[in-house]
Amino acid sequence: MSVTERTDVLVIGSGFGGxxxxxxxxxxxxxxxxxERGPHLTAPDFTHDLRLGSYTRIVDLVQGDGITVVAGNxxxxxxxxxxxxxxRAPGFxxxxxxxLGHRLWPSTLTRAALDPWYDRVEEALPVAEPSWxxxxxxxxxxxxxxxxxxxxxxxVPVAVDLARCTNCNWMLNGCHFDAKRSMLLNYLPxxxxxxxxxxxxxxxxxxxxxxxxGYRYRVAYTQLDAGDYRLxxxxxxxxxxxxxxxxxxxxxxxxxxxxxxxxxxxxQAVGRYFSGNGDRVSIADADEDKVRDLLGLERAPGIPYQxxxxxxxxxxxxxxxxxxxxxxxxxxxxxxxxFPGITDLLAQxxxxxxxxxxxxRKKEMRARWPSWLSxxxxxxxxxxxxxxxxxxxxxxxxxxxxxxxxxLSYRPTANTLRGWAAADAEARAVLExxxxxxxxxxxxxxxxxxxxHPLASCRMGDDPVTSALDERGELRGHPGLFVTDGSAVPxxxxxxxxxxxxxxAERACPGIVASTAEAGVRARYGAPTxx
Amino acid sequence: MVPGEKRHxxxxxxxxxxxxxxxxxxxxxxxxNLPDLGIGALLPExxxxxxxxxxxxxxxHGRVLLPTQPPFVALRFTDRTALAGELLTPGAPxxxxxxxLALFAAAAFDxxxxxxxxxxxxxxxPGLAWIGFPAPDADGLWRFPDYSYGRRLASEHPLTTxxxxxx
Numbered sequence: 220m221s222v223t224e225r226t227d228v229l230v231i232g233s234g235f236g237g238x239x240x241x242x243x244x245x246x247x248x249x250x251x252x253x254x255e256r257g258p259h260l261t262a263p264d265f266t267h268d269l270r271l272g273s274y275t276r277i278v279d280l281v282q283g284d285g286i287t288v289v290a291g292n293x294x295x296x297x298x299x300x301x302x303x304x305x306x307r308a309p310g311f312x313x314x315x316x317x318x319l320g321h322r323l324w325p326s327t328l329t330r331a332a333l334d335p336w337y338d339r340v341e342e343a344l345p346v347a348e349p350s351w352x353x354x355x356x357x358x359x360x361x362x363x364x365x366x367x368x369x370x371x372x373x374x375v376p377v378a379v380d381l382a383r384c385t386n387c388n389w390m391l392n393g394c395h396f397d398a399k400r401s402m403l404l405n406y407l408p409x410x411x412x413x414x415x416x417x418x419x420x421x422x423x424x425x426x427x428x429x430x431x432x433g434y435r436y437r438v439a440y441t442q443l444d445a446g447d448y449r450l451x452x453x454x455x456x457x458x459x460x461x462x463x464x465x466x467x468x469x470x471x472x473x474x475x476x477x478x479x480x481x482x483x484x485x486x487q488a489v490g491r492y493f494s495g496n497g498d499r500v501s502i503a504d505a506d507e508d509k510v511r512d513l514l515g516l517e518r519a520p521g522i523p524y525q526x527x528x529x530x531x532x533x534x535x536x537x538x539x540x541x542x543x544x545x546x547x548x549x550x551x552x553x554x555x556x557x558f559p560g561i562t563d564l565l566a567q568x569x570x571x572x573x574x575x576x577x578x579x580r581k582k583e584m585r586a587r588w589p590s591w592l593s594x595x596x597x598x599x600x601x602x603x604x605x606x607x608x609x610x611x612x613x614x615x616x617x618x619x620x621x622x623x624x625x626x627l628s629y630r631p632t633a634n635t636l637r638g639w640a641a642a643d644a645e646a647r648a649v650l651e652x653x654x655x656x657x658x659x660x661x662x663x664x665x666x667x668x669x670x671x672h673p674l675a676s677c678r679m680g681d682d683p684v685t686s687a688l689d690e691r692g693e694l695r696g697h698p699g700l701f702v703t704d705g706s707a708v709p710x711x712x713x714x715x716x717x718x719x720x721x722x723x724a725e726r727a728c729p730g731i732v733a734s735t736a737e738a739g740v741r742a743r744y745g746a747p748t749x750x
Numbered sequence: 751m752v753p754g755e756k757r758h759x760x761x762x763x764x765x766x767x768x769x770x771x772x773x774x775x776x777x778x779x780x781x782x783n784l785p786d787l788g789i790g791a792l793l794p795e796x797x798x799x800x801x802x803x804x805x806x807x808x809x810x811h812g813r814v815l816l817p818t819q820p821p822f823v824a825l826r827f828t829d830r831t832a833l834a835g836e837l838l839t840p841g842a843p844x845x846x847x848x849x850x851l852a853l854f855a856a857a858a859f860d861x862x863x864x865x866x867x868x869x870x871x872x873x874x875x876p877g878l879a880w881i882g883f884p885a886p887d888a889d890g891l892w893r894f895p896d897y898s899y900g901r902r903l904a905s906e907h908p909l910t911t912x913x914x915x916x917x
Contacts, residue, residue: 267891268868269861272786282846307915351902355894362904376914385893395891516899528884529894532908538771538907538916552916560860560881564751564853573835577751577852579768585752585860619787622850649849664838665849666864714916 229459234296236465236704238406239724246746257293259419266392274392275621286358287666298401302532305346306714311543321416325690336722342748344400356526358534361555363514409749413477434458460738468706469674477609486687493604495670497711499596502566503656525589532557551598565661576662596642601632662683677706692727751855765827771876773855781864
């Protein structure tokens with residue numbers, strides 16, 4: 220390393236988990252540097268384009284063994300590419316036991332305890348509950364099908380400025396109209412206004428003890444080429460009194476694994492208990508005539524639906540199976556969602572698993588693409604993902620733009636499979652009733668299970684054996700090293716996790732500021748929520 | 751992956767198993783050769799790999815292949831489909847390579863991933879046209895002013911909290 224810099228606080232990652240502590244620490248008086256692996260783009264850069272090189276600059280497809288994960292790779296992290304569904308986790312989630320036989324969340328954490336922190340996040344990125352006339356056609360179709368099947372259905376609260384939203388359905392590319400409330404619009408600019416320095420294209424590689432007296436950690440990083448993230452263009456190191464690790468559930472545990480020998484070991488739970496949030500996507504191929512005859516829907520003369528590409532990606536959702544009184548691994552939500560065409564490959568057209576997702580019948584199904592409806596089940600999985608030995612650099616091996624190979628392996632347990640089967644059955648009960656649609660889960664032959672909600676690979680809890688972090692989010696045995704991203708969330712949530720990740724990050728901030736002050740930095744907690 | 755009609759009567763590479771354009775017509779070869787992707791130079795090796803597997807498939811299943819044709823091309827369409835299923839089955843050797851090839855072939859059809867989407871729409875890209883991908887506004891951006899049925903279509907869950915969250 221040629222130069223070692225020093226700062227009070229180093230934040231690794233700039234998504235929900237990184238931006239929020241960066242703001243509170245900077246606003247509280249600490250000198251903050253943020254390292255972000257991806258590029259720094261803003262609204263004009265977020266084009267409506269499916270060409271490779273457009274959205275692939277900011278979205279990674281990370282392929283593990285048995286699972287593929289979609290994750291953000293840019294300043295603002297996944298908040299830039301997410302679909303903005305902003306839900307509080309149901310109360311029963313905090314009592315989950317998984318298959319380990321004990322409560323997995325810290326005893327201090329309940330829905331009631333987290334609600335004030337949810338409130339605080341919702342001040343910063345206003346969460347709107349759409350009225351029914353703001354729910355796009357696919358959400359309307361799903362709701363009408365739920366109602367006909369005797370179920371309830373809700374409009375989904377979204378962190379979107381509904382007045383600005385054009386319902387373009389390009390959220391994965393980043394919002395060109397700045398209608399989606401990402402970290403680029405609130406916490407990050409507020410942190411920068413208080414002096415925080417954001418360094419894009421900086422990939423943290425190791426965390427080690429600092430050598431300078433008064434500093435606790437030394438983080439080594441690689442600078443990446445803006446055109447090809449596989450190419451390093453520089454290296455450096457920064458020493459800090461506090462490190463906030465928020466690189467995401469696919470990168471945080473890997474960075475800690477690589478750093479373990481330098482840090483004198485890390486808790487054994489690092490890199491274990493990964494959860495894909497129980498994500499399970501199905502495609503419903505709707506019969507337009509049945510949509511008209513059974514549901515009485517018509518969006519234009521002679522057109523009952525054909526609305527798959529229209530709207531915000533997430534519009535409506537069923538809470539019917541989030542019943543606290545029922546057994547664990549049987550509870551889930553069903554959410555209407557749109558995915559861009561790159562995922563069309565995964566839809567199944569026949570019942571022959573090995574060849575169901577390609578060929579002649581699949582091409583015929585593509586001709587009905589505007590009549591598709593996709594449904595995401597978020598279930599109670601069993602935290603069965605495990606990371607192998609870390610790669611030489613980074614969190615995965617980048618083989619092409621946006622395509623990465625991870626050491627993560629995922630073998631769903633019988634519990635998880637039971638939850639998925641229950642969700643599949645419910646999707647069919649609602650959408651196949653009287654032949655309204657034909658429903659099939661995405662093929663697992665191509666990519667294993669697919670998750671857009673990686674969680675829990677470095678989770679918090681009370682049991683040191685099964686949780687890497689204490690209830691404040693500090694890595695056990697490593698004072699001043701905090702984890703605040705999705706990897707800290709102990710279990711799947713049965714809803715989209717962004718708001719919970721953000722609320723947990725808010726909740727961790729007083730402790731991080733206090734720890735930083737103990738290290739000799741004049742920092743105070745209590746800055747107002749940025750708007 | 752996305753079968754299409756033959757480009758001409760003597761077309762061997764495309765089996766002609768389905769009417770209309772397929773992945774090749776949609777630009778799969780152009781996409782695989784895209785400099786951004788960086789795998790163009792590997793394509794002859796990949797073709798060799800596929801042909802080796804096709805020979806093995808033919809031997810195991812008792813298929814006689816014309817020696818004047820590349821082995822994969824010499825297979826009947828149903829055998830090509832079965833072989834593709836084998837190559838892409840979890841646990842199969844080199845599966846990750848074949849998954850990537852499948853993904854890129856499909857992406858050429860479903861997303862015209864080698865073209866800017868507005869340009870692809872202008873050119874009547876066969877895949878986007880086949881799936882009925884909507885056209886943008888004149889400025890190349892998509893907006894849907896008409897997007898909702900505009901009425902309540904279900905009752906909300908009784909335990910919904912203020913703000914629309916589950917309890």
